[in-house]
Amino acid sequence: MILVYLEHHDGRIEKGSLGVLSKAASLGEAAGVVLGPGAEEVATTAGAFGATKAFALDTPELTAPLPQPRVDALASLVEATGADTVLFGASVLAADIAAGLAARLGAGLNWDLADLELRDGELVGKRPALGDTVLVDVGWKGTPRLGLVRSGALDATETGGSAPVEVFESSFSDFSTQATLVEQTQEEATGPSIEDADVIVAGGRGLGSPEGFTQLEELAAALGGAVAATRAVVDAGWYPYSTQVGQTGKTVAPKLYIACGISGAIQHKVGMQGSGTIVAINKDPNAPIFDFADLGVVGDLHEIVPKLTELVRVHRGS
Amino acid sequence: MKIAVCVKQVPDATAAKRIDPETKRLDRSGEAALNATDLNAVEEAIRLKEAQGGEVVLVSLGPERALESLRKALAMGADRAVLVADEAAAGSDLVATSRILAAALEREQADLVLFGQASSDGDGAVLWAAVADRLRRPLISQVAALTTDGSTVTGKRQTEHGYDTISAPLPAVVAVSDAINEPRYPSLKGIMGAKSKPQETLSLADLGVDAAEAGEAGSRTTVLALGPPPARGESLKIEDDGSAAQKILDYLVERRLL
Numbered sequence A: 001m002i003l004v005y006l007e008h009h010d011g012r013i014e015k016g017s018l019g020v021l022s023k024a025a026s027l028g029e030a031a032g033v034v035l036g037p038g039a040e041e042v043a044t045t046a047g048a049f050g051a052t053k054a055f056a057l058d059t060p061e062l063t064a065p066l067p068q069p070r071v072d073a074l075a076s077l078v079e080a081t082g083a084d085t086v087l088f089g090a091s092v093l094a095a096d097i098a099a100g101l102a103a104r105l106g107a108g109l110n111w112d113l114a115d116l117e118l119r120d121g122e123l124v125g126k127r128p129a130l131g132d133t134v135l136v137d138v139g140w141k142g143t144p145r146l147g148l149v150r151s152g153a154l155d156a157t158e159t160g161g162s163a164p165v166e167v168f169e170s171s172f173s174d175f176s177t178q179a180t181l182v183e184q185t186q187e188e189a190t191g192p193s194i195e196d197a198d199v200i201v202a203g204g205r206g207l208g209s210p211e212g213f214t215q216l217e218e219l220a221a222a223l224g225g226a227v228a229a230t231r232a233v234v235d236a237g238w239y240p241y242s243t244q245v246g247q248t249g250k251t252v253a254p255k256l257y258i259a260c261g262i263s264g265a266i267q268h269k270v271g272m273q274g275s276g277t278i279v280a281i282n283k284d285p286n287a288p289i290f291d292f293a294d295l296g297v298v299g300d301l302h303e304i305v306p307k308l309t310e311l312v313r314v315h316r317g318s
Numbered sequence B: 001m002k003i004a005v006c007v008k009q010v011p012d013a014t015a016a017k018r019i020d021p022e023t024k025r026l027d028r029s030g031e032a033a034l035n036a037t038d039l040n041a042v043e044e045a046i047r048l049k050e051a052q053g054g055e056v057v058l059v060s061l062g063p064e065r066a067l068e069s070l071r072k073a074l075a076m077g078a079d080r081a082v083l084v085a086d087e088a089a090a091g092s093d094l095v096a097t098s099r100i101l102a103a104a105l106e107r108e109q110a111d112l113v114l115f116g117q118a119s120s121d122g123d124g125a126v127l128w129a130a131v132a133d134r135l136r137r138p139l140i141s142q143v144a145a146l147t148t149d150g151s152t153v154t155g156k157r158q159t160e161h162g163y164d165t166i167s168a169p170l171p172a173v174v175a176v177s178d179a180i181n182e183p184r185y186p187s188l189k190g191i192m193g194a195k196s197k198p199q200e201t202l203s204l205a206d207l208g209v210d211a212a213e214a215g216e217a218g219s220r221t222t223v224l225a226l227g228p229p230p231a232r233g234e235s236l237k238i239e240d241d242g243s244a245a246q247k248i249l250d251y252l253v254e255r256r257l258l
């Protein structure tokens, strides 16, 4: 049996983990696992995405979205069910759970999977590696097999089925409950949403300072677009979280994406690779962003961006 | 406070990375450097030491030549380095790597174990969680801001839903994000002094790790085959000679994006 960890927040299961569940159901008998507040109620959704069963557990240890108690719970469930595979949709939380579980069970973990298939009855993962320059087929030695699926890689399909929910039991290790959630802040979006924009001008650490974003705002205004950012500059407090593109931010697909001073890390790429045309300005000719930009410009953004803004204004005015 | 920082030698960013079709492992023979985001962990450790006193120990698993890369972190201000280098450890996956590193870290008994954001070759951003489980210590990952009073550590972590502030008692494991600080450049004095700082190379036997539990033998994942990635459309790369802005404009006009 394949267990699929269904991550949920405020009663809603993450789309990514439902995509993994749909895939798992196409590979064999799949069960959904929901942990934390409202688990029993939330788990009733699993059947609609192909699960034949769902497991739920809600205890005080699982209230905060922390990984270590979830490792305990999943380890207990793997032992009780004899599941041979546990799959996760990638997220900050899921990655820590999957890796902790790998160590706990001495089980192989393959991450960043873009797809999964059965080959001669064996599970094979498809993993783009080295900045997506090579596609690797990966396998597992022994069971259980653990897999983390790249965010957004698999689509969820509703089958309209239903599945019984079983509440299971788990004990918790002393160290697992030592980390505690002190505070949670959710930044509300302000300004125009980058998800609806046709043109996005995005900035990264190459801007050099928070003030650097003024240049991008001017270019975006000239183009009639919105401004986005990388996690590095959001975490540094240069620009709001609501504008972050990537794995832990938003997924965007504008007609035009202009990346300025962005290295092109895989976690950023997964949020913007669906863009129609990607233009990248970066002074490092080896930056990974040039591997997937349609037009790559090696140069200093501080030189190029103001000039481009001026040229766009003149062009638009004519 | 004693701080251990897990750092890794990776292929240099300028070197073309390739997987050896024979061994199906990453070719590590070329130009190498210390993993860039590990410098943020080293920097954070040095700042904590500067503020509160203590010791910063680098802990790494890699080939013997990785010591050359570790010297950069010693030059920044780390006190000493421990490298686990053993032929039998080559090809270790997450399960095996975490086992070996945990054994090396057990020996150090640091109050705080720091990790970088991700290794540029593996890009798993997962190792810390496996190590924390083996060490049976609390974990805070993706930390963009860190504080400690010597008995607890508090980190601000970005998730898909905003920021979580998480606290844990020491000893603990913390993985930092690359936004946490700006790593310093080593001073000339630091560079000169790095060579003579204690650098210890350990074998698996020194750590009491069975060779069958390490390397490919101790791994639970395999690489079955290598293939080219899906083809992508035409792309153009130009160098700015002063006319790049005009060229971008022309490109956008030509594609009817303006």
Ligand SMILES: Cc1cc2nc3c(=O)[nH]c(=O)nc-3n(C[C@H](O)[C@H](O)[C@H](O)COP(=O)(O)OP(=O)(O)OC[C@H]3O[C@@H](n4cnc5c(N)ncnc54)[C@H](O)[C@@H]3O)c2cc1C
Pocket: A091, A092, A203, A204, A205, A206, A207, A229, A230, A231, A232, A233, A244, A245, A246, A247, A248, A249, A250, A260, A261, A262, A263, A264, A265, A266, A267, A268, A271, A281, A282, A283, A284, A287, A299, A300, A301, A302, B117, B118, B125, B178
């Ligand atoms: C689990 C996880 C989730 C993550 N989620 C996200 C996410 O959602 N979104 C995201 O963006 N990242 C995410 N990251 C972080 C990601 O791995 C990178 O660290 C981040 O995207 C880097 O941001 P950057 O490109 O701004 O900075 P850097 O990588 O520091 O790149 C800056 C670039 O600017 C260039 N530059 C410098 N000066 C100039 C100049 N004057 N002119 C032109 N170019 C210049 C440099 O050459 C460099 O390439 C995540 C990481 C992890 C581990």
Ligand SMILES: Nc1ncnc2c1ncn2[C@@H]1O[C@H](COP(=O)(O)O)[C@@H](O)[C@H]1O
Pocket: B006, B007, B008, B035, B037, B038, B041, B059, B060, B061, B062, B097, B101, B114, B115, B116, B117, B118, B119, B120, B122, B123, B124, B125, B126, B127, B128
């Ligand atoms: N071989 C290694 N030796 C020591 N530390 C490592 C090693 N590999 C990875 N790390 C640490 O673990 C972090 C995450 O690595 P990864 O999970 O491979 O992306 C890195 O930023 C390093 O801090």
